[in-house]
Amino acid sequence: MATKFSKSQNFQGKLTLVFFPKIKHLPFFIFILITSLLPSFILISLRRSPISYPTHSLNNPNPHSPITLFAVHSVSPFRRHDLLRHSSVYSFDELKRKYRSSRQKDRMAKYYDIDDIIMEEETVSVIFQKAASGVGIDPSSEMDFIETGSKVELPFWLAHELQLRQAVSVNVPSCFDQKTRLEIQADSAGVDLRSRCPFFYDFGCKIAPIVGDRTIGFLLLSAFKSRYKEILTKAHSVAFAAGSKFWTILTKEEINLYETAQSAMASFKKWRMGGPRFQIAAVLGRKRKSTE
Amino acid sequence: MYGRTACQLVKEFASGDKGQLVSFNSDLFQQVVAECSQHHLELQSLIRKIQEEGLDIQTARNADHYGALIHHLALVRNKRCLMAYVFNRAEIIRNLLWKIGHVLPQEIEEKLCHTEEEHFKKHSTALKSYMSKVMVDLTVDMVPPKDPYIKVRVLDDIGDGILLSDDKTANFACHSMHLLKRTDAEQFISRGQMEELTG
Numbered sequence: 273m274a275t276k277f278s279k280s281q282n283f284q285g286k287l288t289l290v291f292f293p294k295i296k297h298l299p300f301f302i303f304i305l306i307t308s309l310l311p312s313f314i315l316i317s318l319r320r321s322p323i324s325y326p327t328h329s330l331n332n333p334n335p336h337s338p339i340t341l342f343a344v345h346s347v348s349p350f351r352r353h354d355l356l357r358h359s360s361v362y363s364f365d366e367l368k369r370k371y372r373s374s375r376q377k378d379r380m381a382k383y384y385d386i387d388d389i390i391m392e393e394e395t396v397s398v399i400f401q402k403a404a405s406g407v408g409i410d411p412s413s414e415m416d417f418i419e420t421g422s423k424v425e426l427p428f429w430l431a432h433e434l435q436l437r438q439a440v441s442v443n444v445p446s447c448f449d450q451k452t453r454l455e456i457q458a459d460s461a462g463v464d465l466r467s468r469c470p471f472f473y474d475f476g477c478k479i480a481p482i483v484g485d486r487t488i489g490f491l492l493l494s495a496f497k498s499r500y501k502e503i504l505t506k507a508h509s510v511a512f513a514a515g516s517k518f519w520t521i522l523t524k525e526e527i528n529l530y531e532t533a534q535s536a537m538a539s540f541k542k543w544r545m546g547g548p549r550f551q552i553a554a555v556l557g558r559k560r561k562s563t564e
Numbered sequence: 565m566y567g568r569t570a571c572q573l574v575k576e577f578a579s580g581d582k583g584q585l586v587s588f589n590s591d592l593f594q595q596v597v598a599e600c601s602q603h604h605l606e607l608q609s610l611i612r613k614i615q616e617e618g619l620d621i622q623t624a625r626n627a628d629h630y631g632a633l634i635h636h637l638a639l640v641r642n643k644r645c646l647m648a649y650v651f652n653r654a655e656i657i658r659n660l661l662w663k664i665g666h667v668l669p670q671e672i673e674e675k676l677c678h679t680e681e682e683h684f685k686k687h688s689t690a691l692k693s694y695m696s697k698v699m700v701d702l703t704v705d706m707v708p709p710k711d712p713y714i715k716v717r718v719l720d721d722i723g724d725g726i727l728l729s730d731d732k733t734a735n736f737a738c739h740s741m742h743l744l745k746r747t748d749a750e751q752f753i754s755r756g757q758m759e760e761l762t763g
Contacts, residue, residue, distance in 0.1 A: 384648045393571045404630035
């Protein structure tokens with residue numbers, strides 16, 4: 273029994289020596305590979321969107337991500353036209369319908385999403401194009417009547433739905449103003465995005481098609497690219513405990529990324545220490561925490 | 565502002581750590597429900613007003629229409645917040661069953677409202693009946709043990725006369741040490757009443 277065991281180990285050793293110096297380094301290689309390729313995967317998968325949903329999607333609300341916006345813009349005008357005219361598989365209307373239903377599904381998928389609900393509570397300032405009676409959402413007026421042309425701060429969920437029905441026009445929110453843009457251009461990693469908007473990217477993606485400002489996509493992408501690098505390096509460095517100031521400027525999405533990177537590192541380390549002996553202790557820790 | 569109370573409710577849920585429960589805020593919940601009925605009344609009165617003016621509800625686009633629309637949207641939003649609150653709590657409660665076992669500790673049970681306790685009990689009976697049908701205990705650790713027996717120390721006075729799977733009873737006095745079957749010990753460890761001794 274014992275000889276059999278060592279034999280198989282030897283075999284394994286030889287096999288892996290060809291590819292990796294030690295078998296225990298294998299997951300580390302995979303880990304490095306995945307983290308280094310992740311941004312490019314995202315780019316590749318999202319770059320495909322303009323082909324499945326041509327540029328008229330920009331007129332419809334919400335192409336979801338800064339990167340989609342970027343991808344749509346990066347297609348040259350001629351090519352855009354081309355895509356629209358020669359989308360031979362689906363007619364224009366069919367595509368539109370497909371796109372709408374996929375949006376609907378996406379929205380329903382987030383129906384119970386706590387973060388999505390909180391994000392939609394962000395206020396935007398709107399100008400009413402139509403009058404509305406019997407509502408008390410304008411604090412400046414004493415009557416419960418909103419006149420055409422009055423400027424009101426509304427939460428995003430309300431502003432969005434009213435904008436779809438052409439009842440209001442939405443202004444660009446203050447977190448995407450010129451000042452923020454300049455700051456992001458200067459030093460994106462050091463900008464305090466959380467105080468401006470805790471869901472900077474998600475909110476940006478949702479607001480961009482509504483206000484019709486196509487530069488927001490670029491802004492989000494460039495901000496995310498440079499900040500992502502920073503988060504990844506900081507999450508893996510030893511100094512993250514001391515980086516408490518660093519915490520306070522991250523948006524909610526970035527914190528999620530940061531935590532994911534850390535937990536990946538933690539589980540990798542746990543795997544290397546190995547042994548099912550540790551398994552129970554970890555389970556115990558987690559369970560204990562939840563009972564507290 | 566419309567929908568603010570509902571969002572407060574959701575934010576309160578989100579403020580806890582992931583997978584942790586805060587006590588069910590029935591006060592705020594009732595406030596949101598009351599707000600919903602208020603919206604409903606105002607919506608109805610606006611619709612009646614449109615009808616009294618002799619306009620078609622389907623096509624009228626006057627101030628009353630947009631007022632009614634805003635009330636409708638606020639209603640839908642409040643509903644979404646309430647649904648998300650209940651749904652996400654229910655998910656955590658179902659997870660507790662897998663993590664802690666069929667009996668909830670006192671401090672967690674206090675945080676549930678009556679219907680949530682009911683939900684937990686029903687989920688627990690459903691799982692039990694399923695497990696007895698397939699004759700597998702699904703709640704045990706997924707990783708196969710090297711040794712079926714583990715050494716444990718009792719942290720809490722559990723009491724004596726507890727029946728183990730091999731038809732023996734054991735006296736788990738506080739700080740005593742035992743060699744138990746892993747499947748027997750697991751539920752006590754998960755509740756924090758025992759700890760595993762390693763090395």
